[in-house]
Amino acid sequence: xxxxxxxxxxxxxxxxxxxxxxxxxxxxxxxxxxxxxxxxxxxxxxxxxxxxxxxxxxxxxxxxxxxxxxxxxxxxxxxxxxxxxxxxxxxxxxxxxxxxxxxxxxxxxxxxxxxxxxxxxxxxxxxxxxxxxxxxxxxxxxxxxxxxxxxxxxxxxxxxxxxxxxxxxxxxxxxxxxxxxxxxxxxxxxxxxxxxxxxxxxxxxxxxxxxxxxxxxxxxxxxxxxxxxxxxxxxxxxxxxxxxxxxxxxxxxxxxxxxxxxxxxxxxxxxxxxxxxxxxxxxxxxxxxxxxxxxxxxxxxxxxxxxxxxxxxxxxxxxxxxxxxxxxxxxxxxxxxxxxxxxxxxxxxxxxxxxxxxxxxxxxxxxxxxxxxxxxxxxxxxxxxxxxxxxxxxxxxxxxxxxxxxxxxxxxxxxxxxxxxxxxxxxxxxxxxxxxxxxxxxxxxxxxxxxxxxxxxxxxxxxxxxxxxxxxxxxxxxxxxxxxxxxxxxxxxxxxxxxxxxxxxxxxxxxxxxxxxxxxxxxxxxxxxxxxxxxxxxxxxxxxxxxxxxxxxxxxxxxxxxxxxxxxxxxxxxxxxxxxxxxxxxxxxxxxxxx
Ligand SMILES: Nc1ncnc2c1ncn2[C@@H]1O[C@H](COP(=O)(O)OP(=O)(O)OP(=O)(O)O)[C@@H](O)[C@H]1O
Numbered sequence: 267x268x269x270x271x272x273x274x275x276x277x278x279x280x281x282x283x284x285x286x287x288x289x290x291x292x293x294x295x296x297x298x299x300x301x302x303x304x305x306x307x308x309x310x311x312x313x314x315x316x317x318x319x320x321x322x323x324x325x326x327x328x329x330x331x332x333x334x335x336x337x338x339x340x341x342x343x344x345x346x347x348x349x350x351x352x353x354x355x356x357x358x359x360x361x362x363x364x365x366x367x368x369x370x371x372x373x374x375x376x377x378x379x380x381x382x383x384x385x386x387x388x389x390x391x392x393x394x395x396x397x398x399x400x401x402x403x404x405x406x407x408x409x410x411x412x413x414x415x416x417x418x419x420x421x422x423x424x425x426x427x428x429x430x431x432x433x434x435x436x437x438x439x440x441x442x443x444x445x446x447x448x449x450x451x452x453x454x455x456x457x458x459x460x461x462x463x464x465x466x467x468x469x470x471x472x473x474x475x476x477x478x479x480x481x482x483x484x485x486x487x488x489x490x491x492x493x494x495x496x497x498x499x500x501x502x503x504x505x506x507x508x509x510x511x512x513x514x515x516x517x518x519x520x521x522x523x524x525x526x527x528x529x530x531x532x533x534x535x536x537x538x539x540x541x542x543x544x545x546x547x548x549x550x551x552x553x554x555x556x557x558x559x560x561x562x563x564x565x566x567x568x569x570x571x572x573x574x575x576x577x578x579x580x581x582x583x584x585x586x587x588x589x590x591x592x593x594x595x596x597x598x599x600x601x602x603x604x605x606x607x608x609x610x611x612x613x614x615x616x617x618x619x620x621x622x623x624x625x626x627x628x629x630x631x632x633x634x635x636x637x638x639x640x641x642x643x644x645x646x647x648x649x650x651x652x653x654x655x656x657x658x659x660x661x662x663x664x665x666x667x668x669x670x671x672x673x674x675x676x677x678x679x680x681x682x683x684x685x686x687x688x689x690x691x692x693x694x695x696x697x698x699x700x701x702x703x704x705x706x707x708x709x710x711x712x713x714x715x716x717x718x719x720x721x722x723x724x725x726x727x728x729x730x731x732x733x734x735x736x737x738x739x740x741x742x743x744x745x746x747x748x749x750x751x752x753x754x755x756x757x758x759x760x761x762x763x764x765x766x767x768x769x770x771x772x773x774x775x776x777x778x779x780x781x782x783x784x785x786x787x788x789x790x791x792x793x794x795x796x797x798x799x800x801x802x803x804x805x806x807x808x809x810x811x812x813x814x815x816x817x818x819x820x821x822x823x824x825x826x827x828x829x830x831x832x833x834x835x836x837x838x839x840x841x842x843x844x845x846x847x848x849x850x851x852x853x854x855x856x857x858x859x860x861x
Contacts (some may be wrong), residue, residue, distance in 0.1 A: 267403030269575040269579055270571050270572055272567070272574045272575065272578075272723055273298055273574050273575035273578045273579075274405055274408065274511075274571060277357065277401060277402070277405050277574065277578075277627060278405065280357050281353045281354075281356075281357060281402065283410050284353050284360075285352075285353060285356075285665055286680065288349045288350075288352065289349075289350075289353060291346075291349055291611050292346045292349040292350040292402075292406055293406060293409065295343070295345050295346035295349075295409055296342070296343065296346045296406040296409060296410040297339055297413050298342045298412030299338065299339055299342040299343045299346065299410060299706045300409075300411060300413045300414035300417075301385070301417050302335045302336070302338040302342070302414055303335070303336075303339045303347065303414065303556055304306055304417040304418045304421055304553065305329075305417065306336050306339065306552050306557060307421070307549055307552035308331055308337035308421055308549060309328050309331040309551055309555060310328075310545075310549065311543075311545035311548050311552075312324070312328040313328035313329055313332060313545075314543075314544055315543050315544065315545035315847050316328055318544050318545070320708065325450065326344070331562055334793055337507075340806060342448070345691055346532070347403070347536060350399065350403065350406055351399040351402070353402055354398045354399025354401060354402035354403070355398055355399055357397065357398060357401070357402065358394065358399075360399030361394060361485055362394060363411045364581065365388035365390065365581070367393065368581070368584050368588055369387075371585075371586075371588045372658050374653075374657065374658045374660065375549065375653070375658040375659070376618050376658070376659055377598070379617070380618060381619075383460070383584070384582065384588065384591040385455070385458040385459055385462060386458075386459050386584060387584075388461070388462045389454060389455065389580065390577065390580050390584070391580070393573065393576070393577045393580075394571070394577065398708040399710065400570065401571075401574040403570075403576075404565065404567050404570035404574065405569050407563065407567045408564075408567045408568070408847060409573060410439050411560055411564050411567060411659055412838050414556075414560055415433060415436075415557075415560055415564070416561065418553055418557055419433055421549070421553060421861060422550070422553055425533065425542070425546055425550060426532065426536070426604065428532060429529050429532070429533070429550070429735060430528045431525060431528075432526065432527065432554060432557050433561075434525075434556055434612075435521055435522045435524070435525030436520055436557065436560075436561040437797045438514065438517075438518045438521035439518030439522050439561055439565050440518070440561070440564060440568060441518070441566055441743050442514040442518035443514070443515055443518055443568060443569060444569075444572065444778075445514050446510070446511035446514040446569075447513075447568075447569045447572045447573070448572075449507050449510050449514070449574075450507050450508065450511050451509050451572075453503055453504050453506065453507025453508070453704065454504065454506065454507070454732060456503050456507075456827050457499070457500040457501075457503040458544040460497075460499040460500040460503070461497070461500040463496050464493050464496035464497045464500060467489050467492055467493040467496065468493055468627075470489060471490060471493065471849070473485055474743075485576070489741070497532065508720060510762060515565070520563070520798060522561055523548070524555070524694075526554055526558055529550070529554060530550065530551060530554055533546060533547055533723055534547060538674055538768055553859045556610060564747060580756075585728070589667065593660070593673065593674065593685060594672060594674040594675055594680070596674070596675060596676065597675055598671045598672075598675040598676050599676070599859055600668075600676050600677070600680040600681055600683070600684055600771070601669050601671075601771065602805070602807065603634075603804070603805040603806045604635070604669055604806030604807065604808065605634055605669055605806055606633075606634060606669045606670060607632050607633040607634040607669070607806070607808060608630060608631075608632040608637070608666065608667065608668055608772070608808055609633075609666075609667040609670075609728045610629060610630040610632075610633050610654075610665075610666055610667075611629060611664050611665050611667065612627065612628075612629060612664040612665075613625060613626075613629070613654070613661050613663070613664035613665065613666065614626040614627065614628070614661065614662050614663045614664055615630040615650060615654060615659065615662050616649075616662045617650075617659075618659075623831060624647050624650050624661075624831050625650055625651060625734065625831045625832075626648045626831050626832060628651070628664070628832070629830055629833075630826065630836065631821075632808050632810070632824065633668075633808075633824070634802070634804050634806035634808065635802035635803070635807070635808070636802075636808055636809070636823040636824055637649040637795060637798055637808075637809040637811065637821070637823050637824070638808060638810045638822055638824045638825075638826065639810075639811050639812075639813060639818075639819040639821075639822035639824070639825045639826070640652070640810065640811070640812045640825075640826045640853070641812075641813070641814070641816070641825060641826070641827055641828070641849070641852070642828035642829055643817055646828040646829055646830070646831070647828050647831045648776070648812045648828050649690075649776055649812065651826075651828065652776045652810060652812060652826075654666060654771075654772055654805070655683055655772060655774065655810060656680055656682070656685055656687060656764055656774060657673060659676065668696070668771075670682075684769075684770050684771040685767075685770055685771070685772050685773075685774065686764050686765065686766070686767045686770040686772070686773045686774070687764055687773075687774040687775070687776070688708070688761050688775045688776070689760075689776045690776055690777035690812075691773075692756070692757065692760035692763075693760070693797070694711075694741075694742065694756050694759075695741075695759075696740075696741055696742025696743075696744045696748060697740075697741060698739060698740050698741065699729075699733055699735070699736070699737045699738070699739045699741055699759065700714065700728065700737035700738065700740055700790060700852065701715050702741050702759050702763070703717045703720060703759055703762040703763050703764075703766065704716065704717045704766065705766075706720065706762070706763035706764060706765070706766030706767065707720075707766035707767045707768075710766065714737055716766065717737060717738075717766070718730070720763070720765040720766045721758075721762040722764040723762075723793065723794070723797045724758065724761035724762045724764065724765045724790065724793075724794075725761075725786070725789055725790040725793045725794075726758035726759070726761050726790075729755055729758045729759065729762075731753075733749060734749065741759070759763075763788070768801070769801060769805050769807070770801065770805070770807055771806070771808070772806050772807065772808050772809075772810065773798055773801065773807055773809040773810070774809075774811075775794070775810070775811045775812070775813075776811075776812040777812050777813060777814070787813075787815055787818055788815075788817055788818055789820040791811070791818045791821060792821075794809075795809070795821055815856075816853045816856045817856075819839075820839040820853075822838070822839075823838060824838060825837065825838065825839060825842055827842070827848050827849045827852075834847075835847055835848060835849050839853075
């Protein structure tokens with residue numbers, strides 16, 4: 267209940283910030299709507315008594331009051347709806363934006379890769395719309411129901427205090443309804459993983475990108491079958507929760523129904539013995555029907571508010587998760603240029619929430635101005651090393667030092683502003699070509715000159731000639747007039763983006779050239795290395811490149827061979843060949859394959 271009250275307060279405050287005038291008018295209209303029906307029931311009682319007494323004047327007046335109150339009850343809610351609908355949509359927009367901010371607010375990317383975060387985001391995305399106008403409806407209906415129940419209670423108590431047991435019996439469906447909703451929420455959470463995995467399979471089967479592989483491998487039917495199993499799992503869990511919830515709700519309603527029948531009998535008996543008027547009987551029958559309606563609405567409204575409360579508390583959970591305070595104060599400036607370089611000391615790493623040590627015992631010097639290549643088998647830990655350098659994760663133990671300063675002491679945004687990076691799982695920003703490249707350096711995102719220079723450095727300028735409207739071409743098929751790019755063309759755009767910053771301290775290329783042929787990759791890296799040397803002269807920048815192509819790797823000043831989470835060998839090509847160990851073996855195998 268505390269969470270629900272808190273959610274109501276949060277919604278009211280949010281709506282007040284959007285538009286206090288609209289909120290106030292909506293509340294007044296809803297309260298008017300809420301009190302109108304019980305008051306109309308009272309006027310109806312008086313009308314009946316006047317009619318029985320044959321008093322035309324009193325009956326006409328009571329009739330007019332009934333008419334006005336019924337009209338108010340039927341219309342005021344609609345006027346209120348127009349206002350709170352808008353408020354609700356604004357609230358939804360604000361929360362939607364907040365979710366985007368939360369998703370981007372963390373220092374690293376661990377929250378994107380953690381399953382429990384993915385599950386909550388899945389539920390939150392489905393539930394987010396509840397924060398819109400329907401939550402405002404629930405909130406204002408809750409307020410107006412409270413007032414309506416109060417007015418109804420006073421009218422009942424004036425007739426017979428025992429009749430107050432009627433609204434009290436309403437507690438049963440409310441309590442059991444809450445229990446039902448808690449069970450449903452637990453069911454939704456339990457089903458979240460299966461439905462998330464089912465959604466993933468659904469998009470694999472339906473998206474354009476995997477279509478070719480699916481056709482060739484004939485995997486479509488198998489994925490379809492797995493998708494069905496996962497949905498069945500999720501549906502079974504949800505069905506069980508729904509049945510349990512329905513039983514609880516029925517029990518609650520039965521308790522109330524018994525109280526309803528009893529209270530009607532009490533007043534009818536009093537009327538038969540002459541203690542009550544006919545108007546009182548009409549009043550009680552009208553009020554009892556009203557109480558029943560109020561209770562049913564209250565249960566529904568409470569359930570809606572509980573769901574809103576859960577959504578808002580998920581927001582808080584996520585905000586807390588991404589905003590955990592740094593372990594070390596960020597009190598050191600990012601250097602303007604590197605003089606010593608980057609040093610990794612006794613570094614070990616385990617992905618949060620997992621037990622497997624992915625990197626251990628890593629002690630490395632990456633000298634300022636050098637080009638470093640990382641090689642190793644799949645899953646050896648190359649990308650993980652790069653993620654630590656970009657500070658997407660903090661080391662589990664040990665440190666990364668930049669010119670002797672612990673990287674954690676440098677404000678993360680300042681460090682990222684001095685990085686340039688291209689990744690194997692690069693993003694495909696469906697913007698116009700200029701922006702899709704330019705966002706690699708936001709302040710210069712609209713500059714044709716900067717974008718073309720970056721594409722030149724990425725050996726990718728030819729892509730612009732092939733685009734119908736040059737840099738103004740809309741990329742991607744989300745837009746009807748968008749251009750569909752090939753995998754290699756998207757990669758060129760991503761490489762251009764990675765080259766946008768002119769004076770980074772760290773340039774990272776983590777296999778962003780997998781879609782290019784070996785010759786194109788070689789040419790790219792020659793050009794890239796030339797640029798890296800130019801940048802290195804200006805800023806002492808370090809270039810880190812992950813590649814499986816040894817013809818490219820051999821150009822590096824320092825080659826790191828990662829295997830089983832450790833840096834097994836380090837040195838330049840000649841030294842490692844002379845060593846005659848893993849590097850020499852892998853190089854020999856690849857060279858033989860090309861002969
Ligand atoms: N977010 C994550 N959570 C848990 N484990 C992860 C995560 N990302 C990677 N791993 C695991 O860490 C290990 C190293 O992964 P990493 O991506 O660093 O390998 P890699 O050397 O770059 O491989 P490849 O050459 O295939 O890209 C792998 O066993 C992988 O399963």
